[in-house]
Each structure stands twice: as structure tokens, then as C-alpha cells.
Amino acid sequence: MAYTPQYYPGSTSVGINRRKHMSGNLEKLRDIPEADVVAVMGHRAPGADYSSTHPPLKEMGEPDCPIRQIVAPTAGAAAGDRVRYSQWTDSMYFAPSIPYWRSYWGAINCKGCDPGTLSGRQIIEARERDIEAYTKAQYDSEMTDVALCSMRGCTVHGHSLRLEENGMQFDMLARTEMGSDGNVYAVKDQVGIPLDRKINLGKPMSEAEAKKRTTIFRVDGIPMCGKVGARKYDEAVDALHHMWELRSKWGFRPE
Amino acid sequence: MVTESDTGSIQVEIIPSRFLLPATAQKLLNEIYGNGGIIRITIHGPNLPRSVPYGPGRGSPIDENRDLLIEVGGQAFELSVKVGRIRLELESEKYYEGLKAACERALPISFQIRRGKFFHTRQTITDYAKYGKVEDTRILGLIDPKAKQDRLAILSEENVAVHDEER
Secondary structure (H helix, E strand, C coil): CCCCCCCCCCCCHHHHHHHHHHHCCCCECCCCCHHHHHHHHCCCCCCCCCCECCCCHHHHCCCCCHHHHHCCCCHHHHHCECEEEEEEEECCCCCCCCHHHHHHHHHHHCCCEEEEECCCCEEEEEEHHHHHHHHHHHHHECCCCCCCEEECCCCCCCCCCCCECCCCCCCCCCCEEECCCCCEEEEECCCCCEEEEEEEEECCCCHHHHHHHCCCCCCCCCCCCCCCCCCCCCHHHHHHHHHHHHHHHCCCCCC | CCCCCCCCCEEEEEEECCEECHHHHHHHHHHHHHHCCEEEEEEECCECCCECCCCCCCCCECHHHCCCEEEECCEEEECCECECEEEEEECCHHHHHHHHHHHHHHCCCCEEEEEECCCCCCCCHHHHHHHCCCCCHHHCCCCCCCCCHHHCCCCCCCCCCCCCCCC
């Protein structure tokens, strides 16, 4: 019987969404052209060559190593690309993904990447052509709502601030804007340098839709204990308590 | 616990559930101004820099944050923050209900309004460093202690005792 990994406990919609994010079995909501993703990332001009830190692995003549024989390199590693990053800020007002879940998604599903979680932002580093593919996957899938999530290389402020009146996450550098047609447009790259054209990212999710897809537990949405006032807590809390207990004891066995 | 002021003035804080667009902020401030009885008022929120402050794009202009002019009570001034909170002092309690009604008229979103003590009354060392000896204590508590003095926009017919009052 094939083993199916069990990623996250609980029967709340947030628990289910967290499992979806970790398993990588995500719904695709939009298709942003690759050139547009590259432009928003801002590391290279769309169509330009990739800069490299070493020659392609085939030309380098690798040492005889059993691990290198088992593990096939990613496309970026094989070509010797530079390591680049994409960094996301997700609003705590029911953004579909929250920093830890982008990291879990990256660590479980993306080969050769280095995810980093911070309090209000999340960064993934990888070889350039790999990170471009991973970023496109994040942009296109239900991990991202174009109003509540945005790519921010610096001045990442926004996660824990109130939303703007039009439902956008606050951005000091105004990298994205709500168009009069209801679509969200990227007007700057992730570090705030203006793009030569506006990139249409599509329509944002409605508030109800964002609450349905979110991975954040909140008392005004889905609380971690499950139904408020229930005598039996959701399994997520039981599992958390179990982990907390094991971590606190840290192998202590008074025998 | 809220300490009642000797002068009968009350301090009020208005917190909308979202950050306000400049047009809504202008509408709200005008409604508050129309209600009357304001001794002093301050608007608070995250900074809107005119250019990218740091990172690889440092110095790139942010046109969206420039020329955010709003007009309140016939005087125009430039917004340098995203309006997220308004604190004000009213002459007396009788203006409070009108203020609530003004907020309800102007804001398309929910908001909190509460009374308390939001401005300090004694001069601090920071105030001394910034203004020298303050004669008019209405200045106290109007801006963030860390903010530069040019963040203070004084819209008043009367002279206010700040040494660069030509602004």
C-alpha cells in the first residue's frame, strides 16, 4: 500500500487548507505570464541571460560521489545560475497563505530551495531559473490573493497593518494598485523600482473567498480550537499540545 | 481610568477599521471640522515616503505618495501619512455626540471611537529639544516624539508658539 503523508491535523477548513498547502495539491486560480513574473521579481530583464556563479555542471567534471549520482540537480543548479530570492508579505487579514505555510510549501515541494520565515514576510532563495518557476507557481495558485499578498523584496511592512479602504494590503512603496476596472496591477518590481508597463494580476478574492481559503486561525474567522465553546477541541490543538509536551520534556525520562 | 480634565475639555480617538484613502480622510476631517469645538487634532498612520528609503531601489520616486493634497476648513495641506487614527481634543462634552454622527456620515467603513487621555500635558526633554520652551501647551503630544518637526502642520488663525511659525 502506498504511503500517503499526513501533513497537518484537524478538520477545520484552515486545517484542510494547511494540508493542501503542504502537500502542494493546490488549485490554480490564474495564469500570470512568465515574463511578467520575472519582471516583478526584478532580478533580470525578461528574456535576458541568466547570470551564473559557476560553469554548467556537465562541463565542470564533478567528483565521483554516490550522492551526486543519486540526486539529479535542478535545472538552475545544472546550469550554474546565481542564487536569487522572492519574498512575500501576506496580510494577517485572512490572506490565503501565511509565512510558515509558504515555507512548508517550499521545503516540502520545491527542490533545492532555502525558505526563510520571518514574522511578517517569507523569503525563498534558490537558483534563478528554479526560483522563477517556484514564484510563478505561488503566484498562479490559491496560495496567493493579489490584494492580500504581494512580493516585497524590501520595505515589507504590511502583514499586521489594517487593510486599505479598497481592500488592498498597505504598501508604503505602492508596488501594486487597484485599477478602476477592479483588477490589481503591479506597477513596481519587488524592491520598488517602477516597471515599464503595468502588469495585470487579475481580480482579488472576495472577503468570503479569502476566509474560505485562508491558512490563518483567527477568533473572528476559524479559531484553532474549532467551534467556539465546543467541549471537544479540534485535533489541531491536541496535536499542538502533544508536540509542546514532547518539546518541553525534550527526552527527559525520570526512571 | 479616565481622569476628568479641569477645563472640561475631552480627548477622543477615532480608529477606522481600515486605512483611509485621501478623499475619505478629507471628507472625515471636514465633517469633524464642521462639527466644531476642536481645540487640537492630530492624524496618525504609517509613513508615506516620497522615494524608496532603502534597498536596491533606494531613491526611486514614489509618485503615488506625492501631492496628496487635502483641503480642510478652507486650508490645504499635504498628507504624509496614511490616515489610520485621529486624535482630537474637544472644548466640551457637548460636541461628542456630533462628532460621532460626523464619523458615521463620512466613513463608509466601521470605526471605533473612544474617550481617554491621548495628549501629554507636561513638556518632555524631547519636546524641549524640538521646540525649546513651549509657551502654548496645545503643541504637546501632537506628533510622534521621533518625528521631525516639519511633520507638524499648523492650521490655525492664531499664532502658535513654535519658533518656526512662518510655516
